[in-house]
Amino acid sequence: xxxxxxxxxxxxxxxxxxxxxxxxxxxxxxxxxxxxxxxxxxxxxxxxxxxxxxxxxxxxxxxxxxxxxxxxxxxxxxxxxxxxxxxxxxxxxxxxxxxxxxxxxxxxxxxxxxxxxxxxxxxxxxxxxxxxxxxxxxxxxxxxxxxxxxxxxxxxxxxxxxxxxxxxxxxxxxxxxxxxxxxxxxxxxxxxxxxxxxxxxxxxxxxxxxxxxxxxxxxxxxxxxxxxxxxxxxxxxxxxxxxxxxxxxxxxxxxxxxxxxxxxxxxxxxxxxxxxxxxxxxxxxxxxxxxxxxxxxxxxxxxxxxxxxxxxx
Amino acid sequence: xxxxxxxxxxxxxxxxxxxxxxxxxxxxxxxxxxxxxxxxxxxxxxxxxxxxxxxxxxxxxxxxxxxxxxxxxxxxxxxxxxxxxxxxxxxxxxxxxxxxxxxxxxxxxxxxxxxxxxxxxxxxxxxxxxxxxxxxxxxxxxxxxxxxxxxxxxxxxxxxxxxxxxxxxxxxxxxxxxxxxxxxxxxxxxxxxxxxxxxxxxxxxxxxxxxxxxxxxxxxxxxxxxxxxxxxxxxxxxxxxxxxxxxxxxxxxxxxxxxxxxxxxxxxxxxxxxxxxxxxxxxxxxxxxxxxx
Numbered sequence: 001x002x003x004x005x006x007x008x009x010x011x012x013x014x015x016x017x018x019x020x021x022x023x024x025x026x027x028x029x030x031x032x033x034x035x036x037x038x039x040x041x042x043x044x045x046x047x048x049x050x051x052x053x054x055x056x057x058x059x060x061x062x063x064x065x066x067x068x069x070x071x072x073x074x075x076x077x078x079x080x081x082x083x084x085x086x087x088x089x090x091x092x093x094x095x096x097x098x099x100x101x102x103x104x105x106x107x108x109x110x111x112x113x114x115x116x117x118x119x120x121x122x123x124x125x126x127x128x129x130x131x132x133x134x135x136x137x138x139x140x141x142x143x144x145x146x147x148x149x150x151x152x153x154x155x156x157x158x159x160x161x162x163x164x165x166x167x168x169x170x171x172x173x174x175x176x177x178x179x180x181x182x183x184x185x186x187x188x189x190x191x192x193x194x195x196x197x198x199x200x201x202x203x204x205x206x207x208x209x210x211x212x213x214x215x216x217x218x219x220x221x222x223x224x225x226x227x228x229x230x231x232x233x234x235x236x237x238x239x240x241x242x243x244x245x246x247x248x249x250x251x252x253x254x255x256x257x258x259x260x261x262x263x264x265x266x267x268x269x270x271x272x273x274x275x276x277x278x279x280x281x282x283x284x285x286x287x288x289x290x291x292x293x294x295x296x297x298x299x300x301x302x303x304x305x306x307x308x309x310x311x312x313x
Numbered sequence: 314x315x316x317x318x319x320x321x322x323x324x325x326x327x328x329x330x331x332x333x334x335x336x337x338x339x340x341x342x343x344x345x346x347x348x349x350x351x352x353x354x355x356x357x358x359x360x361x362x363x364x365x366x367x368x369x370x371x372x373x374x375x376x377x378x379x380x381x382x383x384x385x386x387x388x389x390x391x392x393x394x395x396x397x398x399x400x401x402x403x404x405x406x407x408x409x410x411x412x413x414x415x416x417x418x419x420x421x422x423x424x425x426x427x428x429x430x431x432x433x434x435x436x437x438x439x440x441x442x443x444x445x446x447x448x449x450x451x452x453x454x455x456x457x458x459x460x461x462x463x464x465x466x467x468x469x470x471x472x473x474x475x476x477x478x479x480x481x482x483x484x485x486x487x488x489x490x491x492x493x494x495x496x497x498x499x500x501x502x503x504x505x506x507x508x509x510x511x512x513x514x515x516x517x518x519x520x521x522x523x524x525x526x527x528x529x530x531x532x533x534x535x536x537x538x539x540x541x542x543x544x545x546x547x548x549x550x551x552x553x554x555x556x557x558x559x560x561x562x563x564x565x566x567x568x569x570x571x572x573x574x575x576x577x578x579x580x581x582x583x584x585x586x587x588x589x590x591x592x593x594x595x596x597x598x599x600x601x602x603x604x605x606x
Contacts (some may be wrong), residue, residue: 013567079424082563083563085563085565086563089563089565089566089567092567093567108566109566112566112567168451168453170453170454175560175561176368176369176560176561177541177560177561177563185371189371190371191372192367192370192371192372193372194542195365195367195540195541195542195543195596196540196550197540198454198456198538198539198540199538199539199540199541199552199559199560200538200539201534201535205439205535208440209439209443209454209456212440212444212447212454212455213445213447213454214453215451215453215454216453216454231401305326
């Protein structure tokens with residue numbers, strides 16, 4: 001009786017595996033001949049490349065890579081997350097071709113890369129706004145950057161200190177692999193995070209945590225929270241007396257008035273060539289930057305357009 | 314001819330056994346050599362008895378493993394308190410009370426519970442148990458040691474039930490028959506005859522269940538909040554040793570103190586699980602001696 005049951009389950013699993021394999025085979029048809037053979041095709045380089053790193057960038061880069069496939073279908077890219085630190089470590093250990101990072105590489109990381117013969121080249125392909133989120137039941141609507149910093153360092157511990165209800169604040173942040181964790185600490189907190197901060201393994205877990213916790217506060221990329229239910233974004237002011245600006249106010253965010261924005265990097269090993277160079281040029285083209293905006297991120301500023309030029313000539 | 318063949322087969326199997334031992338020794342060496350480098354930088358006692366773990370601190374790094382050990386012990390102890398009575402009672406029911414067809418249904422279902430991926434259980438903790446615990450104890454959130462303990466209990470249950478049930482059914486029927494013939498009722502028989510006879514097997518089941526709970530990673534990362542504050546109660550967010558290694562090993566720069574400190578955490582974890590499994594083994598050995606007699 002037991003045995004037949006096991007055999008039955010085993011059989012089911014086998015069938016599932018076989019059909020699964022069949023599906024993936026069907027899903028990857030042989031590549032169609034490019035351009036129908038009439039026009040001379042522009043030179044397209046093929047290859048298989050890994051892109052790894054920042055969780056804030058994963059969705060955007062995935063969208064860019066998918067659009068790039070329409071331009072160059074010979075190159076294949078696999079995009080995975082894990083955090084900026086993970087991507088950079090992988091670049092240093094030559095386990096990825098492109099490292100996505102939402103923070104600049106640290107001097108010691110660059111040093112390490114050089115020791116291993118890796119020459120990190122930064123390309124800034126988009127900008128990102130960071131939103132501070134609270135539970136939808138929380139009436140606190142406006143905070144200065146200084147107040148947010150004090151909340152996350154543990155100096156302010158109760159919502160009534162910033163005009164809210166008498167409720168102890170619970171902090172939700174990312175873990176230390178995250179570029180957002182580092183960026184937020186360097187620019188907002190400017191001290192150690194409070195040891196009581198819950199360290200969540202991903203941005204969506206922060207949103208989930210704050211959604212369920214009336215006293216919660218967290219941070220996330222604006223693109224992540226635009227349509228999230230159960231949470232609210234807080235309007236931020238750079239300092240006391242400045243206007244409070246909503247991260248959902250596209251005009252002001254694009255205009256550079258929103259106080260929490262940062263460049264998003266892709267680190268390469270040496271000046272890019274072949275398909276990687278084409279991907280970089282595509283991302284920075286009008287078409288690529290349109291996708292960046294459509295995904296809820298900000299286009300590259302003129303300063304970084306110039307910086308990128310150095311490596312893409 | 315035949316003896317040659319037999320000898321080849323014997324050598325082949327002993328090679329297999331030796332490989333497993335070599336791999337274990339290799340892991341042991343890897344952890345220990347990394348740990349020594351960490352202890353050289355941090356200091357052995359500062360590492361073992363330091364009360365703060367914050368290797369990426371804004372001003373300075375600190376590497377005290379004590380809060381991590383405390384967290385792991387709290388979550389594991391909580392899981393044990395929940396899983397042992399439930400698991401042993403369930404095993405006793407299956408072994409002594411349940412009808413054969415009940416057993417045929419319940420046991421495979423419980424064993425299937427062991428096959429639920431830990432990330433799914435962790436998600437359950439984050440979304441369902443989080444809210445439940447927060448409401449029940451009127452906390453602001455339920456991402457704490459208790460959440461982790463309940464989930465780990467869930468994961469340790471299949472191990473405990475299935476091994477304990479095996480131990481109980483292995484008790485010779487003569488014991489039971491003799492007890493019933495002397496006028497004891499079924500509860501007395503179970504409590505005073507069968508359980509003592511299977512005690513070491515049941516203890517082994519419990520130890521193996523605990524071993525599973527200590528090493529679990531993904532579930533606790535998702536459900537316990539991972540705050541680095543000193544763990545004071547079951548209602549506080551905790552950061553276990555496994556979670557620390559999994560969170561930090563991904564980003565750490567190679568060959569730094571932080572990198573080696575994670576090896577040292579791994580070594581402590583290895584030592585704890587080794588002790589737990591060793592005691593399970595000793596219990597199992599005693600149980601097979603009892604039943605052979």
